[in-house]
Amino acid sequence: xxxxxxxxxxxxxxxxxxxxxxxxxxxxxxxxxxxxxxxxxxxxxxxxxxxxxxxxxxxxxxxxxxxxxxxxxxxxxxxxxxxxxxxxxxxxxxxxxxxxxxxxxxxxxxxxxxxxxxxxxxxxxxxxxxxxxxxxxxxxxxxxxxxxxxxxxxxxxxxxxxxxxxxxxxxxxxxxxxxxxxxxxxxxxxxxxxxxxxxxxxxxxxxxxxxxxxxxxxxxxxxxxxxxxxxxxxxxxxxxxxxxxxxxxxxxxxxxxxxxxxxxxxxxxxxxxxxxxxxxxxxxxxxxxxxxxxxxxxxxxxxxxxxxxxxxxxxxxxxxxxxxxxxxx
Amino acid sequence: xxxxxxxxxxxxxxxxxxxxxxxxxxxxxxxxxxxxxxxxxxxxxxxxxxxxxxxxxxxxxxxxxxxxxxxxxxxxxxxxxxxxxxxxxxxxxxxxxxxxxxxxxxxxxxxxxxxxxxxxxxxxxxxxxxxxxxxxxxxxxxxxxxxxxxxxxxxxxxxxxxxxxxxxxxxxxxxxxxxxxxxxxxxxxxxxxxxxxxxxxxxxxxxxxxxxxxxxxxxxxxxxxxxxxxxxxxxxxxxxxxxxxxxxxxxxxxxxxxxxxxxxxxxxxxxxxxxxxxxxxxxxxxxxxxxxxxxxxxxxxxxxxxxxxxx
Numbered sequence: 001x002x003x004x005x006x007x008x009x010x011x012x013x014x015x016x017x018x019x020x021x022x023x024x025x026x027x028x029x030x031x032x033x034x035x036x037x038x039x040x041x042x043x044x045x046x047x048x049x050x051x052x053x054x055x056x057x058x059x060x061x062x063x064x065x066x067x068x069x070x071x072x073x074x075x076x077x078x079x080x081x082x083x084x085x086x087x088x089x090x091x092x093x094x095x096x097x098x099x100x101x102x103x104x105x106x107x108x109x110x111x112x113x114x115x116x117x118x119x120x121x122x123x124x125x126x127x128x129x130x131x132x133x134x135x136x137x138x139x140x141x142x143x144x145x146x147x148x149x150x151x152x153x154x155x156x157x158x159x160x161x162x163x164x165x166x167x168x169x170x171x172x173x174x175x176x177x178x179x180x181x182x183x184x185x186x187x188x189x190x191x192x193x194x195x196x197x198x199x200x201x202x203x204x205x206x207x208x209x210x211x212x213x214x215x216x217x218x219x220x221x222x223x224x225x226x227x228x229x230x231x232x233x234x235x236x237x238x239x240x241x242x243x244x245x246x247x248x249x250x251x252x253x254x255x256x257x258x259x260x261x262x263x264x265x266x267x268x269x270x271x272x273x274x275x276x277x278x279x280x281x282x283x284x285x286x287x288x289x290x291x292x293x294x295x296x297x298x299x300x301x302x303x304x305x306x307x308x309x310x311x312x313x314x315x316x317x318x319x320x321x322x323x324x325x326x327x328x329x
Numbered sequence: 330x331x332x333x334x335x336x337x338x339x340x341x342x343x344x345x346x347x348x349x350x351x352x353x354x355x356x357x358x359x360x361x362x363x364x365x366x367x368x369x370x371x372x373x374x375x376x377x378x379x380x381x382x383x384x385x386x387x388x389x390x391x392x393x394x395x396x397x398x399x400x401x402x403x404x405x406x407x408x409x410x411x412x413x414x415x416x417x418x419x420x421x422x423x424x425x426x427x428x429x430x431x432x433x434x435x436x437x438x439x440x441x442x443x444x445x446x447x448x449x450x451x452x453x454x455x456x457x458x459x460x461x462x463x464x465x466x467x468x469x470x471x472x473x474x475x476x477x478x479x480x481x482x483x484x485x486x487x488x489x490x491x492x493x494x495x496x497x498x499x500x501x502x503x504x505x506x507x508x509x510x511x512x513x514x515x516x517x518x519x520x521x522x523x524x525x526x527x528x529x530x531x532x533x534x535x536x537x538x539x540x541x542x543x544x545x546x547x548x549x550x551x552x553x554x555x556x557x558x559x560x561x562x563x564x565x566x567x568x569x570x571x572x573x574x575x576x577x578x579x580x581x582x583x584x585x586x587x588x589x590x591x592x593x594x595x596x597x598x599x600x601x602x603x604x605x606x607x608x609x610x611x612x613x614x615x616x617x618x619x620x621x622x623x624x625x626x627x628x629x630x631x632x633x634x635x636x637x638x639x640x
Contacts, residue, residue, distance in 0.1 A: 027630070029514070029570045073556045074626050075566075080451055081525045081559065157447035157604060160521025167525070177450035181609075 054092070057099070061091050064145040071185075080182070081167035082147065090169045094136040097129070101275050102234065106137040108282035112146070116183045116225045117285070118216060119148060119190040122209055122310055123198030125235035125273070126258045131190060133278050134230060135170075138188070148190045149182050150174075155255045176215060183223040191216045193303070200256035203240035207233070207314055212307050214299045221302075222292035229283040229306055231313035237327050238273035239263065276327055281313050330354055330432070330542065334392035336378060336422065337399030338371075339364040341502030342437075345535035346396055347371055350542075357390060359383060360399065378418035387425045394433040394489075394542055397422050400474070402506065404587070404594055408467065415470045416477065423481045426488060433489035435541050436478040440496045440527075440551065442471050445606040451525065452609035455494075455549045465597030479549060491541045495552035496608055499567075499632045500531030509593045510602075511632065516564045517583075520573040523561050524605040529554025530623035530631065540617040553610025554621045555628065560602055566629035576603070 028036075047055070065084050077083050098104050112119070121134060128150075135148040150166070151174030157163045172178045174191070182189050192198060193212035201210060220227050239260045249257035263270035286309065288302050321327060333350055337343045338358025348368060350356050357372045358364070364373050376382045378399055387395075399418060401411045419436060426434045443453050444460035459476065462469035475492060482490040497507040507528075510516065529552065537552050564571045574582075580599055586592035613619055623631070 027568065028565050029568055031570045032565050073558070074624065075558050075562050077525070077556075077558055077562075079557065081557070154448045163447075164521070164523050172451060173448055175448065175450040177452065177454070181450075181452050 054096070057095055058088075058092055060140075061088055061095060064139060065091075067144050068139075068147055069144070070147075078170075079185075080149070080170070080172050080178075082170040083168050086168035087147070087170065090165060091136065091139060094132045095140060098133055098136040098140065098278075102129075102133060102238075102278040104133055104137055104278040104280060106141050106280050106282075109137060109142045111282045111284055112138065112142055112188065112228055113226055113285050116186045116223065117188045118183070118220050118225050118227045119188060119230055119282075120216060120227055120306055120310070121190065121192055121230035121232055122207070122314060123192035123194045123235075124201070124206065124232070125237075126200060126239040126241055126260055126263075127271075127273075128192075128199065129238060129273060130232045130235040130278075131192070133235075134190060134232065134280055137280055146188050149187050151179060151189065151191050153196070153255050155253070158253070176219060179216075179219050180223065183219065183225050196255045200241060200244045200258045202242060202244070203236065206236035206240070207318060209307055209311060209314075212303050214296060214303055217288065217299050217303050217306070218292045221288060221290050221299075224289070226285040226287050227306055228285050229309040229313065231281045231283070231310050231317055232278070233280075233314065233317045233321070234276045234278035234327075237276045274328075277329055279317055281317060283309050283313055330393045332357070332390065332392045333394045333396060333542065334358065334387070334390065335396045335398060336360070336418075337397075338367075338373060340398060341500070341504060342498075342531060342535060342538075343396075343398050344502070345532060346398070346538050349535055349539045354393075357392070359386065378414065378421055383421065384425055387429050387431070391429060392431055394435070395422055395426055395431055396435045396437075396538055396542070398437050400437065403504075404467070405590075412470045412473075416473045419474045419477055423478065423488075423490070427481070427485055431488070433491070433542065433545060434478075434481075435491045435493060435538055436474065437538075438475040438478070438492050438494045439471055440494050440606055440608050441465075441468060441601065442475045442494060443606055443608070445524070445600040445604040447604050449605055449607075451605060451607050453551075453607070454609040455551055455612060464600045465595075467595045467597050482548065489545055489547045491546045492549040493538065493541060493552055493613075494550065494608065495534050495537070496527035496529050496554060496610075498531050498534055499528050499628050501631060503531040503534075506594055506598065507601075508632070510598075511564060511567050511569060514569055515572045516569045517579055518560060518564070518571050518573045519579060519599060519603045520575050522603045523559045524603060525557040525607055526560050526563060526602075526605070527553055527557045527607050528563065528625065528628050529621060530628045533621040533623055536622070537613070537617075537619055540619055544617050546616055548612075550613040550616070551608040551610045552613055552619075553608050555623065555625045557607055558625060563629065566626070567632050 065088060070078050072078055131150050138148050139145050147170040150171035152166050152171050156166055157173055179189055193216050194210040197210040242259045245257040332355040335343050335347055335358040337360055338347055339360040339362045347356050351368050351371055359374045359376050361377055367373055374386055401414045442459045442461050443457055444464055446460055459472045461472050478490055478492045498505045499508055533554060561571045580596045583592055583596040587595045
C-alpha cells in the first residue's frame with residue numbers, strides 16, 4: 001500500500017519522537033522489520049531442506065487457497081480472523097497428516113452443495129483431528145475448495161496459541177450467534193452435536209453415537225440451511241480412551257481429561273495419535289423446514305433423522321473393516 | 330432542531346462534533362476544561378455537570394438536543410470521583426432533559442461495556458449482555474452509565490435517547506485508553522494471544538454522532554468502523570513493537586506500575602488485549618446509512634500524527 005511519510009512536528013517526548021522517526025522512513029518499527037526478515041530467511045532455509053513432496057503439496061495448497069472465495073480486508077484478514085498466509089502453514093501440516101499419516105479415504109465430497117451448508121459429523125478420538133481431517137478433505141478434494149468453519153469448544157479461546165491457530169484457520173467459538181452470522185454469509189460450517197460427550201468417551205463405546213444437541217437443527221431451520229451428514233471411521237482408534245477424569249478436568253478448567261492407552265503414561269509422546277486409516281463419507285444433503293423455536297420434542301424428531309443417517313453410514317463403513325488390520329490399512 | 334448542547338465540548342471528540350454542527354445549528358457547550366479559541370458563535374460555559382449552574386443553563390437555554398460526551402475515562406483521578414462524574418453526571422443530564430423538554434440525548438457509551446470474554450461471539454449485537462464488570466471492575470461505571478441511559482430509553486418514550494457504543498477509537502486528538510496503549514513504543518501484549526480488534530477513526534465517530542442527531546434516532550447502537558485486524562497488526566501498523574509477555578508477569582507488572590501511577594490503566598484492561606470484543610454494527614448502518622470514510626490503513630497512518638493538535 002502506498003503511504004506517504006508524515007511530516008514530523010516537534011514532539012514532546014523522546015519516546016514519541018523515536019516512533020515518529022521510525023514511521024517517517026517505513027511504516028514499521030526497525031525491530032519489527034528485523035523480525036520479519038529473520039522469519040523470512042528461516043522460512044527460506046526450511047524450504048531448502050524440505051523434501052520435494054512437501055514442496056509440491058505446498059504449491060497445491062497455494063493454488064487451492066487462491067480459489068477459495070474469501071472476503072479479506074487490506075491486511076488479508078477475513079471478518080472472523082482467517083488469514084490465508086497463516087492458514088497455509090496450518091493446512092500444510094494437516095495435509096501431511098491427511099495424505100501420509102492417516103491416508104484419508106474420502107467419499108462423496110461432491111455432495112457438499114454450494115453456498116451455506118451445515119456439515120454434521122460423529123465425534124471421537126479425544127482430540128478433534130476428525131474435524132481437521134474433514135476440513136482438510138473439503139479443502140484438498142472439494143471443487144471448488146472451501147474452508148470449513150469449525151465451531152470450537154468454549155474452552156479453546158483460553159488456551160495460549162491454540163486460540164490463534166483456531167481463528168487464523170477459519171474456526172470460531174461455537175456460539176449460536178457466530179454460527180448464524182457465518183451461515184448468513186453463505187459459509188460452510190461443521191458441527192459435532194455430540195460435543196465432548198462424543199469426543200471423550202471410552203473406547204468400549206466407540207462409534208456409539210451419544211446424545212445429539214439440538215442447537216444445530218434450530219440454526220439450520222432459522223437460516224434454511226441444508227445439512228450434510230458425515231460419517232468418520234478411524235477417529236475412535238487414533239487414541240482409544242480408557243476413562244475421562246471429570247474432576248481433574250473441572251479442576252483444570254478443561255472440558256474433559258481423558259486417559260488413553262498412551263496418555264498420560266508416555267508423557268507428551270502419549271499425545272501422538274496411532275497411524276490409523278481414516279475413512280470419511282459425505283451423505284446426501286438433507287433439507288428441513290419448520291419453526292426454529294418449536295418445542296424440543298419437535299426439534300428432536302428432526303435431529304433423530306440426521307442421527308439415523310449418520311448411524312446407517314457408519315454401520316456400512318464399519319462392516320467393511322473385517323480384521324484388526326483394516327483399522328490401519 | 331435549532332440548539333444543541335455538548336457536554337465535554339473541549340475534549341477531542343467534543344471539538345470535532347462542535348465543528349460539524351457549527352453553522353447548521355446553534356452550538357453551546359459545557360466543560361470543566363477550557364477551549365481557548367473556539368470557532369466564532371460557539372458559546373462555552375466553563376462549569377461542572379454536578380453543579381446547580383448546569384441545571385440553570387439548561388433551564389434558560391432550552392436546547393433541543395444534548396450530546397453527552399462529558400466523561401472521565403482516564404484513571405488519574407480517584408475512582409469515587411470518576412464514578413460520580415460519569416454516573417451522576419449522566420443521571421443529571423437525562424433528568425434535566427426530561428424536565429426541560431429536550432427532545433434528544435446522545436449518550437456516548439463504549440464497546441467496552443460488553444467486556445472481553447473468551448466465549449464472546451465475533452460481532453456482538455446490541456442485545457448481548459454487558460459483562461465488563463465481571464473481569465474489569467474498575468470501569469463498571471461505563472456499564473452503569475449505559476444501563477442508566479437504557480433505562481431512560483424505556484421509561485420515557487418521548488425522549489429520544491441514543492446510546493452509542495463505538496469500538497476502539499483512534500485519531501490524532503482523541504485520548505482513548507487504546508490510543509494511549511498504542512502510543513507506547515514497546516507495546517506489552519499477552520504471550521500466546523492476539524485477538525481481532527476493531528478500530529474507527531475519531532472523525533468517523535463525530536460524523537456518526539451528527540448522523541444520530543440528523544436521523545433523530547432512538548435506541549442502542551453499536552458503532553463499527555472499517556473492520557478488524559489482530560492486535561499485533563495494529564501495533565505494527567502504528568509503528569510500535571509488540572512485546573509478548575507471559576500473562577502473570579504482565580498482570581503483576583501492570584498492577585504494580587498502575588499503583589505507582591506509571592501505567593495508564595489497571596490490569597483488568599489486559600482482557601481487552603487477550604480476548605475479542607468485536608461488535609456487529611449493522612443496526613446503526615441500517616438506520617443511518619453510515620459508512621466510515623477512513624479505511625483501516627488510513628486510521629493507522631493518521632493515528633497520533635498531530636500530537637500538537639491540542640495546542
